Amino acid sequence: MASACATFIPLVPAGAPAAAPPPACPSKNTTASCRRRRAVPCKAAAGGGRGGGDDGRLWLPRRDVLSALTGVAAGLAGYQGLASAAGEDKCPRGDKVTDKLVQCTDPNTNFPCPPPTPIPVVDFRPERRVRRVRRPVHLLDRECQEKYREAVAKMRALPASHPLSFAAQAAIHQAYCDGHYRYDPAAKNRPFDVHFSWIFAPWHRMYIYFYERALGQLIGDDTFALPYWNWDAPAGMVVPPLFRDSFDNPLCNRYREQRRLDKLVDLDLGFLDPGATLIPFNGPHDKKYEEAVNKNLCTVYQQQIRGGKGARCFLGERFCSNIEDADEGCQGTLERMAHTAMHAWVGRTPPEGAPCNADTGGVLGHDGNYHCENDMGFLGSAGRDPLFYSHHANVDRMWHLWSTKLGGEGFKDPEWLDASFVFYDDVANPRPVRIRFRDVLDTRSLGYTYDAESEADLPWLRCRLTSLVPHGKGSAPRPAPRKAEPAFPVTLRRSRVVEVPAVPVPAKQPGQQRVLVIRGIEYDPSAQNKFDVAINVPTDQALKVGPENYEYAGSFAVVPSSKAGGGTLQGKLALPIDEVLADIEADGDSAVDVVIVPRTGGEIKLKLCPTIQNQNL
Numbered sequence: 001m002a003s004a005c006a007t008f009i010p011l012v013p014a015g016a017p018a019a020a021p022p023p024a025c026p027s028k029n030t031t032a033s034c035r036r037r038r039a040v041p042c043k044a045a046a047g048g049g050r051g052g053g054d055d056g057r058l059w060l061p062r063r064d065v066l067s068a069l070t071g072v073a074a075g076l077a078g079y080q081g082l083a084s085a086a087g088e089d090k091c092p093r094g095d096k097v098t099d100k101l102v103q104c105t106d107p108n109t110n111f112p113c114p115p116p117t118p119i120p121v122v123d124f125r126p127e128r129r130v131r132r133v134r135r136p137v138h139l140l141d142r143e144c145q146e147k148y149r150e151a152v153a154k155m156r157a158l159p160a161s162h163p164l165s166f167a168a169q170a171a172i173h174q175a176y177c178d179g180h181y182r183y184d185p186a187a188k189n190r191p192f193d194v195h196f197s198w199i200f201a202p203w204h205r206m207y208i209y210f211y212e213r214a215l216g217q218l219i220g221d222d223t224f225a226l227p228y229w230n231w232d233a234p235a236g237m238v239v240p241p242l243f244r245d246s247f248d249n250p251l252c253n254r255y256r257e258q259r260r261l262d263k264l265v266d267l268d269l270g271f272l273d274p275g276a277t278l279i280p281f282n283g284p285h286d287k288k289y290e291e292a293v294n295k296n297l298c299t300v301y302q303q304q305i306r307g308g309k310g311a312r313c314f315l316g317e318r319f320c321s322n323i324e325d326a327d328e329g330c331q332g333t334l335e336r337m338a339h340t341a342m343h344a345w346v347g348r349t350p351p352e353g354a355p356c357n358a359d360t361g362g363v364l365g366h367d368g369n370y371h372c373e374n375d376m377g378f379l380g381s382a383g384r385d386p387l388f389y390s391h392h393a394n395v396d397r398m399w400h401l402w403s404t405k406l407g408g409e410g411f412k413d414p415e416w417l418d419a420s421f422v423f424y425d426d427v428a429n430p431r432p433v434r435i436r437f438r439d440v441l442d443t444r445s446l447g448y449t450y451d452a453e454s455e456a457d458l459p460w461l462r463c464r465l466t467s468l469v470p471h472g473k474g475s476a477p478r479p480a481p482r483k484a485e486p487a488f489p490v491t492l493r494r495s496r497v498v499e500v501p502a503v504p505v506p507a508k509q510p511g512q513q514r515v516l517v518i519r520g521i522e523y524d525p526s527a528q529n530k531f532d533v534a535i536n537v538p539t540d541q542a543l544k545v546g547p548e549n550y551e552y553a554g555s556f557a558v559v560p561s562s563k564a565g566g567g568t569l570q571g572k573l574a575l576p577i578d579e580v581l582a583d584i585e586a587d588g589d590s591a592v593d594v595v596i597v598p599r600t601g602g603e604i605k606l607k608l609c610p611t612i613q614n615q616n617l
Helices: 142-157 166-177 200-218 287-306 310-315 338-346 387-403 452-456 578-583
Strands: 028-031 102-104 132-134 181-183 190-192 420-425 431-436 448-450 490-492 496-504 512-523 529-535 552-558 569-576 591-598 604-606 611-616
Touching (some): 166 200, 448 452, 490 496
Antiparallel strands (some): 512 569, 512 604
């Protein structure tokens, strides 16, 4: 938190004489137009190292949502005990977690905890052959579209008390992602969530798998496959019409941002800027349209390849609760990029000039407050929208492509491989099934795969990045920063660029990659939060940087959720930058300028200066 006696220091004029790089960590808050800077005293040195009824309440199913995360500790981004710092392994082993330690202890009677089930839990058995092929929603023929509608309609018709009803499926995500579960309530009593760590991808694969099986069982078709929203291809960069038809359509949801449904999606969250222009999907394919498509493709390229180097950067860092000061969750690119953008794209925009409450369509969160980004734009209600499941089918496909076509390797840690959750299977005779992460690493063990046609042509592989500004020989030298006093913590404001000059760059070590780490990111989890990070970009050009540029290092973004105890959360960002350094001809430099570009209006505080460290892949 910022000091109560923080002062502000004027900007150094642009033409001031150069000085040696500062030994500490100054910060320059700059608007691109007026080039002003403010700073607050630094108090910490740089460290190393988240369908009920129409009343807005979400129903929690009568089911056993016990979690036996063998060898894994529970936590959440912004809660104590999550992840380790890059370059410093504070959490070499996770704690053993069983259903006795992970409990729903919610005192709020509006969100009842599920009672224990008397039905014995059975272990998952891999499917013997692949029966289901997931295909893009926009390419489904009429027969497959009707099967999908029929299956979801029958799931919606199940009584709410049925553990495989649509209401129950929505409540599963609510329970695990909006603060209903605690880790070790008798001792550590920490919130439990399946986001913001290496838990994210395998948990959602399990969740979608049992949802898909239930749909097939409801229509008596064991070949039924959940279609995916193909937002990573130009033809799929719009909310699929199958979900938009409002006439007697079980796939429709009224809690969506209607003005965006027929527009070209924005995978980089640029639409959160009040001045952003929405581009019609079926409009003229002019220069703006082509640039927007290219930006989307480059966003996926950054997510899958450039920023997805190694399991820690792609899947997120380890889930840990045995370290008292490890209170920062660290998402992988799979979670914080296109996944987060499409949640926000479909979710509603909160009403202007009116309070968010039941009358304005808000949903009541675990924190007792109403949230109007629902349904998709709020973690507690996202599962109420049928589009959520096809969206996450494509997120799952992104992991599948990373693991197969792109050669990515997951974690070898037994704490990850042996982590397990329990889900219900078999609509006719529901039974709880324990399934482990090692069971879901190959989709063929789950009886499904993805269509070969889309895999044969991945347009984002052809993304070609460009330089925002010249670098290297012949380029204008960057102004050398003046020596300044340390200036962190700092509060981010939309369009006020923060430059951290002369961040030391270590020599690359064998078998490791250099990672830019920002720790101590304090933010309001109920708000939309995003900032971009770039390297060696002049502050007067920084607002133009994006995933299509060489200088772009990555971004921080989260899907809104309930406030933890009514307060802020704390996160961490880790960005692989070896390719960035090479492309901007700074690979041999001893220091670089890190530029932070706030993209949203919510208050985000950075407690610590960015650092660059070597990290194991």
